[in-house]
Amino acid sequence: MTSQHSSSGSVRTALVVEDERTINDALAQRLVAEGFRVVQAYDGPAAVELAAVKRPDVVLLDVMLPGFDGLEVCRRIQADRPVPVLMLTARDDEADVLVGLGVGADDYLTKPFSMREVVARVAALLRRVDRAAALAEERPGSITVGGLSIDPGTRRTTVAGEPVHLTPTEFDLLLCLAREAGQVLTRDRLLREVWDWGDAWGSASAARTVDSHVKALRSKVGAARIRTVHGVGYALEAIAG
Known part of the structure; x- marks a missing residue:
């Protein structure tokens, strides 16, 4: 597991966006146990608002959401600032996956998934962010x-x-x-x-x-x-x- 602290030493923030509260809470609890600060949203508009206010380091984003879907959430979040996004989808259809990647998602997991795999994917995303930041400094x-x-x-x-x-x-x-x-x-x-x-x-x-x-x-x-x-x-x- 990578450190859940940013380069400035602050605790990393994860935004969990999932309308099924049992899944949302389970994800949040596991990420808190892994050392993250977690904020939760249950629909599209709230997710976009929280992303703008809380400036999360990583987003776990369900595709099917009330208000507007996860694809639109991802599009709006990425238009504001680049942030790693792990899409959570109930479908493994290639066309759906490609649309998600096209709007800025970095990775995806198909339901049902294990919490262990979620944590591993999030850790990998953040290690890549850290590596990219270090590379940028080397110019x-x-x-x-x-x-x-x-x-x-x-x-x-x-x-x-x-x-x-x-x-x-x-x-x-x-x-x-x-x-x-x-x-x-x-x-x-x-x-x-x-x-x-x-x-x-x-x-x-x-x-x-x-x-x-x-x-x-x-x-x-x-x-x-x-x-x-x-x-x-x-x-x-x-x-x-």
Whole structure:
């Protein structure tokens, strides 16, 4: 488990958004036990308001909510400020997952889920946030692969000179592939290096997480840039334009 304190030393805040109170309370209790400060919302409008006021470090967000749904909540939260979002969904349909990733979610879990897995996913998200902050301070040089340019320090990406908006997870995935452009990286390696998951997550759902994010990333940087090696993983290729 990563430390539940920010770089400034303050306790991290988790926003739990779930209209089923028993699930909401169970999530909140477990996160409190893990050292988080927790705020709770039970509908879309309240979630957006709390996110603006409490400035959470991570958001656990159910898709189906009263008022407006979790996708709209995620869209509005991310428009205000970038924050890692773990979507909780009752459906594992790829189209639904891709929509969630498209509006700024970093990861997703399908119900029913174990509290252990929730905690592990949240911890991994926050470790990645810490790692990205440390990398930004180092101000490393940009990486260019074909017409694709990636600046790890500013976390900006351009394709043929045009800016491309990527979610934090999409950026980390692209950066991982770009650092070894042309080389095939296995799903297990991507899970370790991008999602910071250990061997315990080598499951079908974990593989789908990688595949879903790759599909979302392809829609933004161009499908031909990311080559699939079936049964193995993915490689970033240098192409013109």
